[in-house]
Amino acid sequence: MNTLAFSATIAAASFCAGFLGSLTGLGGGFIVTPVLTLVFAADIRYAIGASLISIIATSSGAAAAYVKEGFTNLRVGMLLEIATVVGALLGASLVAVFPARTITVIFGLVLLVSAYLTTRPRAEHLTAALPPDPLAGRLRLDSEYPTPDGPRRYRVRHVPGGFALMWLAGVLSGLLGIGSGAVKVLAMDQVMYLPFKVSTATSNFMIGVTAAASAGVYLRHGYVDPGLAMPVMLGVLAGSMVGARLLFKAQTARLRLLFAGVIVLIGLEMIYHGALGRG
Amino acid sequence: MTTGPTREQDTRVQQAVGNLLRAGVLLAALVVLAGGVLFLLRHGGSVPDYRVFRGEPMDLRGFTGIVRDAFAGSGRGIIQLGLLILVATPVARVAFTAVAFAFERDRTYVLVALLVLSLLLKSLAG
Numbered sequence: 001m002n003t004l005a006f007s008a009t010i011a012a013a014s015f016c017a018g019f020l021g022s023l024t025g026l027g028g029g030f031i032v033t034p035v036l037t038l039v040f041a042a043d044i045r046y047a048i049g050a051s052l053i054s055i056i057a058t059s060s061g062a063a064a065a066y067v068k069e070g071f072t073n074l075r076v077g078m079l080l081e082i083a084t085v086v087g088a089l090l091g092a093s094l095v096a097v098f099p100a101r102t103i104t105v106i107f108g109l110v111l112l113v114s115a116y117l118t119t120r121p122r123a124e125h126l127t128a129a130l131p132p133d134p135l136a137g138r139l140r141l142d143s144e145y146p147t148p149d150g151p152r153r154y155r156v157r158h159v160p161g162g163f164a165l166m167w168l169a170g171v172l173s174g175l176l177g178i179g180s181g182a183v184k185v186l187a188m189d190q191v192m193y194l195p196f197k198v199s200t201a202t203s204n205f206m207i208g209v210t211a212a213a214s215a216g217v218y219l220r221h222g223y224v225d226p227g228l229a230m231p232v233m234l235g236v237l238a239g240s241m242v243g244a245r246l247l248f249k250a251q252t253a254r255l256r257l258l259f260a261g262v263i264v265l266i267g268l269e270m271i272y273h274g275a276l277g278r279g
Numbered sequence: 280m281t282t283g284p285t286r287e288q289d290t291r292v293q294q295a296v297g298n299l300l301r302a303g304v305l306l307a308a309l310v311v312l313a314g315g316v317l318f319l320l321r322h323g324g325s326v327p328d329y330r331v332f333r334g335e336p337m338d339l340r341g342f343t344g345i346v347r348d349a350f351a352g353s354g355r356g357i358i359q360l361g362l363l364i365l366v367a368t369p370v371a372r373v374a375f376t377a378v379a380f381a382f383e384r385d386r387t388y389v390l391v392a393l394l395v396l397s398l399l400l401k402s403l404a405g
Contacts, residue, residue, distance in 0.1 A: 001326070001327075002323065002324050002325060002326055002327075003319065003322050003323050003324070003325050003326070003327045004319055004323035004324070006327050007315075007319060007323075036329070040329065041329075041330050042329035042330065043329060043330060043331060043332035045332045045334075046329045046332060053362060053365065056365055056366060056368070056369060057365060059369065060300065060303070060304045060307075060365065060368040060369065060372075061304060063297075063300050063372065064297045064298070064300040064301040064304065065297070067293050067296050067297040067300065068293055068294055068297030068298075070290070070293055072293075074292075074293075074296075074376055074379075074388075075388055075391075078373075078376060078388060078391045078392050078395055079391055081373075081395045082391065082394055082395055082398070085395060085398040085399060085402065086398065088402070089398070089402060139387070140385075140387075140388075205372070208368070208369035208372070209369045209370075209372065209373060209395065209399060211369070212366050212367075212368075212369040212370055212399060212403065213398070213399050213402040213403060214402065215366045215403065216366075216402065216403040216404065217402075219340055219341075219366075220340050220341065221334065221340075222333075222334030222335035222336075222339075222340050223334075223335075224335065224339075224359070224362060225329070225335060226314070226318070226335075226339065226354075226355040226356075226358035226359045226362070227318065227322075227327060227355065227358075228329060229311075229358065229362055230311055230314065230315040230318065230358045231315070233307075233308070233311050233361070233362065233365060234308060234311060234312060234315065237304065237308050
């Protein structure tokens, strides 16, 4: 296969990654990494570099639309980003101490359980009727998001719990070198009771910031290859822009199923890699 | 109890941040595309091999080297420059958000956004 065909194939796979990644708030690394390592037999370090680029591209490609439409909760995103970045810095410094393989397998199992939790439907409109959470009120986190029936208000709950889980998401992403979109969405959806679309859009906003924080390191170590990153970046950007157009109309129950399906895949991927000691 | 920002303010902030994000992403995509066309015209027929990790040459690992290569007309250098712009977009996103909160006179979140920005710059600089 010559470079032209190689680039076209990777761009097509990356388009799917960006499309799914933007709708689920998970980034696109979970498709880009296995495609590069398993299909094209690329070294895992090249794949990690390209995967990092794919996460930033998914995030940035969809962020404009999500922020403008009002899905992204900028306050929740910024507040939780502190926890994530602090966690990521700690996680990266613990790499030498902790058995990354074991943690990878455990995390994979946690994702399989989480997949089950997210498929349980939740009455999202009910949170608006709950009494306001004092901390969320003081931090002005309650907001509204667009629905086909007009804007709908929602309340944010359990801010400290969400903050703690975000910190853990950061530690994991620093330690394992993975995007932490799954934990981010789970924390906002399952703990803080944000509407699912707000959770995925806000996670999408945050994962780019988290990934950018580690981009400098990977670039300096020579992991980012322009020949690989070019089709990945262009494909992912196009896919995430298309995905972002669909979020408004998408049915929440279907999005939940899609999200659950994808984190089952990610969970299995992690168990596989952890057991084999790769990635 | 402080009064919260109005919905109109929030919407204006969202539009401004959204537009700036879109401009940055499109610029990054155009630069990568231009570099990609040059790269494929010159190397499209060769067979790529990423099985063994060799790491990128030093000039594609840092800012000054990348800019030098890009302006020398190297396709790989231009792609890498576009990727640098892409990496800068989340940084800009945080900075814009800080400015936007400042326009709303929301001091708490200006501080939050600036804290995120400084953490981000610190880890980017290594």
